Amino acid sequence: MSSATDNHIHENNHHNGSRIAKKPKLSSSVITASEIETEFGHHDTSVARINNGSFGCCPAFIIAAQHRWQLRYLRQPDHFYFNDLKTGILQSRTLIKDLVNADHVDEISIVDNATTAAAIVLQHTAWNFREGRFQKGDVVLMLHYAYGAVKKSMEAYVTRAGGNVVEVPLPFPVNSNDEIVSEFRKALERGKSNGNRVRLAVIDHVTSMPCVVIPVKELIQICREEGVDQVFVDAAHSIGCTDVDMKEIGADFYTSNLHKWFFCPPSIAFLYTRRNPKGSGSDLHHPVVSHEYGNGLAVESAWIGTRDYSAQLVVPAAMEFVNRFEGGIEGIKKRNHEAVVEMGEMLAKAWGTRLGSPAHMCASMVMVGLPVCLGIGSDSDALELRTHLRDAFGVEVPLYYRPPREGEVGVITGYARISHQVYNKVDDYYKFRDAINQLVQNGFTCADLSG
Ligand SMILES: Cc1ncc(COP(=O)(O)O)c(C=O)c1O
Numbered sequence: 001m002s003s004a005t006d007n008h009i010h011e012n013n014h015h016n017g018s019r020i021a022k023k024p025k026l027s028s029s030v031i032t033a034s035e036i037e038t039e040f041g042h043h044d045t046s047v048a049r050i051n052n053g054s055f056g057c058c059p060a061f062i063i064a065a066q067h068r069w070q071l072r073y074l075r076q077p078d079h080f081y082f083n084d085l086k087t088g089i090l091q092s093r094t095l096i097k098d099l100v101n102a103d104h105v106d107e108i109s110i111v112d113n114a115t116t117a118a119a120i121v122l123q124h125t126a127w128n129f130r131e132g133r134f135q136k137g138d139v140v141l142m143l144h145y146a147y148g149a150v151k152k153s154m155e156a157y158v159t160r161a162g163g164n165v166v167e168v169p170l171p172f173p174v175n176s177n178d179e180i181v182s183e184f185r186k187a188l189e190r191g192k193s194n195g196n197r198v199r200l201a202v203i204d205h206v207t208s209m210p211c212v213v214i215p216v217k218e219l220i221q222i223c224r225e226e227g228v229d230q231v232f233v234d235a236a237h238s239i240g241c242t243d244v245d246m247k248e249i250g251a252d253f254y255t256s257n258l259h260k261w262f263f264c265p266p267s268i269a270f271l272y273t274r275r276n277p278k279g280s281g282s283d284l285h286h287p288v289v290s291h292e293y294g295n296g297l298a299v300e301s302a303w304i305g306t307r308d309y310s311a312q313l314v315v316p317a318a319m320e321f322v323n324r325f326e327g328g329i330e331g332i333k334k335r336n337h338e339a340v341v342e343m344g345e346m347l348a349k350a351w352g353t354r355l356g357s358p359a360h361m362c363a364s365m366v367m368v369g370l371p372v373c374l375g376i377g378s379d380s381d382a383l384e385l386r387t388h389l390r391d392a393f394g395v396e397v398p399l400y401y402r403p404p405r406e407g408e409v410g411v412i413t414g415y416a417r418i419s420h421q422v423y424n425k426v427d428d429y430y431k432f433r434d435a436i437n438q439l440v441q442n443g444f445t446c447a448d449l450s451g
Pocket of ligand 1: 053054113114115116146147149150204206207208234235236237257
C-alpha cells in the first residue's frame with residue numbers, strides 16, 4: 001500500500017530492533033512508516049479518515065504519557081496537586097511560549113479549547129460594554145465564516161451587552177488574499193460609519209468551513225492603521241498546520257488548539273494575551289471562577305476545580321513525538337500541506353471540478369469541489385451525503401454546501417474538506433474518489449437520501 005508521506009519518511013532499517021520495545025520510547029532516528037502505523041494502530045481501519053481537521057489525532061506515545069499523568073494523580077492526589085500540577089502546566093506553557101515566539105510565559109494560558117478561549121475574550125468585551133468603557137452600538141467585527149460556536153458566543157456576550165456585530169462577507173471559492181483584504185476593508189468602513197468605534201476584530205487564522213488560510217498579519221496591520229482597539233485571532237487549527245509567530249502576527253489575543261494538529265489528546269488549547277508595554281497583565285478572566293480568581297489568567301486557567309488536567313501536561317511528550325519526524329513540526333506541516341494539495345488536485349481532476357482556493361491559501365486542509373450532478377442543494381443535503389459516505393463507503397469527510405449566487409447556473413454547490421496528517425495514505429483519498437465516482441456512475445443524487 002502506498003503512502004502519501006512515503007517519500008518523506010526515512011526507513012531506518014538498522015534500527016528495526018528498537019521497535020520491539022514495549023513502551024514507545026524516543027529514539028534519535030527518524031520515525032519510520034511502520035512506527036507511524038503502530039502509533040495510530042488504534043484508528044478504525046475500516047474508515048478512510050481524511051478529516052483530521054475536526055478532532056485531530058493522538059498517537060500511542062502521547063496516550064501513554066497521558067495515562068502516566070492520570071495514574072500519578074490517582075495514586076496520590078494531594079501530592080499531585082501540591083507538587084506536580086503547577087510545575088507541569090508551567091512546563092507546558094513554557095514550551096508553547098517558545099513554540100509560538102511569545103515574549104513571556106505569562107502571555108500563555110492553557111485552556112480546554114478554542115471555544116473556551118473565545119468565551120474568555122468575548123466575556124471581557126461584554127464587561128467593557130457593561131462597565132461603560134465601550135458605548136452601546138460600538139462595533140465588533142468578525143468574518144462571515146467565523147466558527148459557529150464563536151458566532152454564538154458573540155451573540156451571548158457581545159450582542160447582549162449592547163455591541164453591534166458586523167460581519168465580513170468572504171468570497172468562496174476564493175482566488176487571492178486581495179479579495180479577502182478588500183472585503184475586510186469594506187466591512188471595516190461599514191463598521192466605522194456614523195462615527196462608531198470598532199472595539200474588537202475577531203479574525204480566523206484558518207477558517208473552519210470552508211477552510212481558507214486568512215492573511216491575518218495583513219488584516220491586523222489594517223486594524224492598527226484604522227484604529228481598531230483590539231484583535232482576537234481564532235486560530236483553532238493553527239499550531240502544526242500553519243505559521244504561528246506571536247511577534248510577527250501581532251494580535252492582542254490569539255488561540256490555537258493543540259489537539260487538532262499538534263497530536264495532543266482532547267483537549268488543550270493555548271490563549272495568548274499580549275502584555276501591554278507597561279508589563280501589566282490583561283484583565284481577562286476564566287469564566288469558571290476558582291479560588292485562583294485574580295491571580296492572572298494563566299494561573300486562573302491552571303486550576304478550574306477538580307478535573308482531569310492530563311491533556312494539558314503532555315505537551316513535552318507531544319514535542320518529543322513531533323521531533324521524531326524529519327524537520328519536527330515544521331517538517332510535518334510542510335509535508336502535510338504538499339500532500340493535501342496533491343490529493344486535492346488528484347480528486348478535482350478525477351471529478352472534473354476544482355479546488356476552493358489556490359494552494360497558497362491552504363494549510364493541511366483543502367476544499368475540493370464535488371461533481372455538480374450529485375445535486376447538493378442545501379446544508380442538510382451535504383450532511384446526509386456525508387453520513388452516507390461514512391455508512392456506505394467508510395469515508396469520513398466533512399462536506400460544505402455553497403449556495404449558487406444570483407445568476408449562477410451549473411456551479412459547484414458541494415465541496416469536501418479533506419485533511420492530511422502523518423497517518424494518512426494515498427489509498428484513503430482513492431477510496432473517497434472511487435466512492436464519489438460510483439455514486440455518479442449510479443446516477444445518484446442527494447434527493448435519493450431525503451425523506
Ligand atoms: C475556527 C474554529 N474556531 C473554533 C473551533 C472550536 O474548537 P474546539 O471545539 O476545540 O473548541 C473550531 C473547531 O473546529 C474552529 O475551526
